[in-house]
Amino acid sequence: MLAETICSAVSAAGLGIAAVSAYRKRFLTATRIAAYSLVPVGLVLTGVVEWVAGIAFKPSVWIGFGLLGVAWLLFLTTRTVERRRGTTRAERKAARAAGRSEAVAPAASAPSLGAGGAAGPAAARPKPKKQPEAAAGGDDFSDIEAILKKHGI
Structure with a gap:
């Protein structure tokens, strides 16, 4: 009985708000508010509110x-x-047993390297900074030159 009274009061308040909206020439808003405010009364009349109240208190x-x-x-x-x-x-x-601790597909980017680059994760690792034999011969920039030539730079 209390739930039905609350639903009726909510519907009446909603219809009042819809009337004010219609007075202010907002007819679409007023119609939408009126539709929402009729839902609680419809639920009371169909018995849904009584059913929900019966479930909620068991x-x-x-x-x-x-x-x-x-x-x-x-x-x-x-x-x-x-x-x-x-x-x-x-x-x-x-x-x-295989000792696999790397990624699932370590050579997945090998085709993007092309013929000039090396495949695998070892190619992606930077070289150590201390290489006296490479610094002396000037050979340390040959792989960089090959990459630049490959890209047309």
Whole structure:
């Protein structure tokens, strides 16, 4: 009974606001507000409000919602554990045996290097700064010149 009274009051207030909006020549806004304000009365007349009020005050319904929440948490936990594992045990053993600690596809950018560049992650590493034999011969800039010529610079 209280819920029906509240819904009726909300609808009456909404219709009042719609009337003020129509008085101010905002007819589209007034129509939209009137439509929204008729929804609570429609819910009362169809019995939805009584049904919701009956559900909201039953302890068994809240226990059911609690159980659904626990089930959802269990599903979420198992999914997180599966994602964390990522691979099967056999795949992990094979990876350890191969000694693979690099990226999944270390030579994936090899085609973009073309014929002049070296493939693999070793080419991307900078050379150490202490190279007395390369500094003496002037050979340390030959790979840079090759890259510049390749790009037309």
